[in-house]
Amino acid sequence: MNGSIGLRDYLVRLATEPTALASYVRDPDAAMADAGLDRTGRDALAAADIGPIWNALLDRTAANGSADVAYSDGARMADRQRESLIVVGTGICAVGQLTVDAIAYMKESDVVLYLVGDPVAESVIRSLNPSGAMSLRGYYGEGIVRNESYEAMVQHILSCVRAGKRTCVAFYGHPGVFAYPAHEAIRRARKEGYVARMLPGVSAEDCLFADLNVDPAVNGCQSVEASDFLVHEKAIDTSCALVLWQVGVVGDWTYRTSGYELRAFPLLMEKLTRHYGKWHEVTIYEAATLPELKPKILKIALGYLTPEYVNAGTTMYVPPARAKTLDAAYGSLLAAAR
Numbered sequence: 001m002n003g004s005i006g007l008r009d010y011l012v013r014l015a016t017e018p019t020a021l022a023s024y025v026r027d028p029d030a031a032m033a034d035a036g037l038d039r040t041g042r043d044a045l046a047a048a049d050i051g052p053i054w055n056a057l058l059d060r061t062a063a064n065g066s067a068d069v070a071y072s073d074g075a076r077m078a079d080r081q082r083e084s085l086i087v088v089g090t091g092i093c094a095v096g097q098l099t100v101d102a103i104a105y106m107k108e109s110d111v112v113l114y115l116v117g118d119p120v121a122e123s124v125i126r127s128l129n130p131s132g133a134m135s136l137r138g139y140y141g142e143g144i145v146r147n148e149s150y151e152a153m154v155q156h157i158l159s160c161v162r163a164g165k166r167t168c169v170a171f172y173g174h175p176g177v178f179a180y181p182a183h184e185a186i187r188r189a190r191k192e193g194y195v196a197r198m199l200p201g202v203s204a205e206d207c208l209f210a211d212l213n214v215d216p217a218v219n220g221c222q223s224v225e226a227s228d229f230l231v232h233e234k235a236i237d238t239s240c241a242l243v244l245w246q247v248g249v250v251g252d253w254t255y256r257t258s259g260y261e262l263r264a265f266p267l268l269m270e271k272l273t274r275h276y277g278k279w280h281e282v283t284i285y286e287a288a289t290l291p292e293l294k295p296k297i298l299k300i301a302l303g304y305l306t307p308e309y310v311n312a313g314t315t316m317y318v319p320p321a322r323a324k325t326l327d328a329a330y331g332s333l334l335a336a337a338r
Contacts, residue, residue, distance in 0.1 A: 007041030007056040014100075021104040084161045084194040086168045087182045089175040089201020090114075092287040094121035097202040102170070103128060105199070109168035111160045115153070115181075117172045117313075118289050125170055136169075136181075140255045149255060153181040154188065161189050161196075174203035178225070178245060204315050205243055207287035211295045212317060216241065219320045226250040226316075230268050236275050239325065242318035248310035262307040269305055276321045278303035283317040284310060 005013075013035065014021045023031040032042045044056035086105045091097025094116070106112050106128040114125050115136045126133045139152040160167040169175070175182045176198055189196040205223065209216060220240030226247045228234075236242065251264025272282075279301045286296035298309065310316075 004036040010037045018100050018103045021100050022107045025104045026108045085189045085196035087175045087198040088170050089173055090116055090121045090170050091202035092173050092207050093289050094124045095291050101199050105168045110165040112168045114170040143254050145253055146255050150181045154184045157185040161194055174201040177203045204287050208285050238321040244316040247316045248312045248314040265307045273302050280321055285315045285317055286313050
């Protein structure tokens with residue numbers, strides 16, 4: 001028996017109502033039935049294929065001549081595997097940058113492990129799942145190499161998954177950007193046969209593009225971690241922008257609560273100066289973590305930049321230092337192909 005709502009309206013509801021999406025995450029079939037989603041829409045979502053979904057959205061007849069694709073409830077549940085591990089991001093500012101998806105999965109998971117950078121984000125997570133939330137920050141230790149802490153976090157995440165608990169892990173910013181435990185936990189979980197995936201979030205680089213009014217498509221953009229930039233040979237193109245991550249921890253691979261050892265910072269400046277020149281102006285940037293705060297934006301020449309200007313949350317934006325050079329050969333080939 002058909003319900004009273006079509007697929008398009010139902011997807012709009014999921015996109016705008018966190019509680020509706022949370023119900024769908026908990027039990028898709030029950031949520032669709034409770035919402036009154038018609039059979040065409042329910043079967044399209046159950047197919048987990050873009051063709052039937054677009055057919056339903058555009059009210060087109062499917063390729064087999066029928067607007068409905070028959071899926072029994074048993075087949076539907078067999079086709080839709082229940083995720084064992086979901087990794088989400090809280091954004092840089094948890095107030096406003098949490099996605100509806102992230103909220104739904106944190107509410108409906110058995111366990112929510114988290115590693116975030118401010119008490120507001122922690123309180124938000126605990127409010128969404130009071131009984132299942134636990135911080136991973138305890139795995140950090142003063143002076144301990146960060147990779148050792150990350151491995152302990154991965155083991156904790158996998159222990160929850162192996163125990164049969166639906167596990168959500170929330171990381172500060174984008175969960176796939178500078179978050180080794182996120183990628184490694186997903187890789188190992190999938191290797192062991194579990195369904196694991198990552199949802200995107202708002203990263204510091206996303207905030208940087210917005211706050212500095214920078215479009216990475218204009219000149220191109222290279223994005224490199226500061227220590228990686230320092231110790232490896234990189235084909236730096238000074239005609240495009242450069243984003244350097246973690247300049248405030250360059251050369252220090254340990255965890256510290258009282259400030260990082262920055263003896264390598266002058267070496268970083270030396271290498272940047274070799275590419276860009278002493279008087280090339282860069283931007284020292286830190287995204288705002290609360291709605292009432294403003295981002296830190298400081299423009300300064302490389303020759304004046306010292307460790308006092310940076311900390312663990314600092315990102316450096318280096319604008320292009322020269323105009324782009326035309327590739328005459330490929331330019332001619334492109335013109336001839338028109």
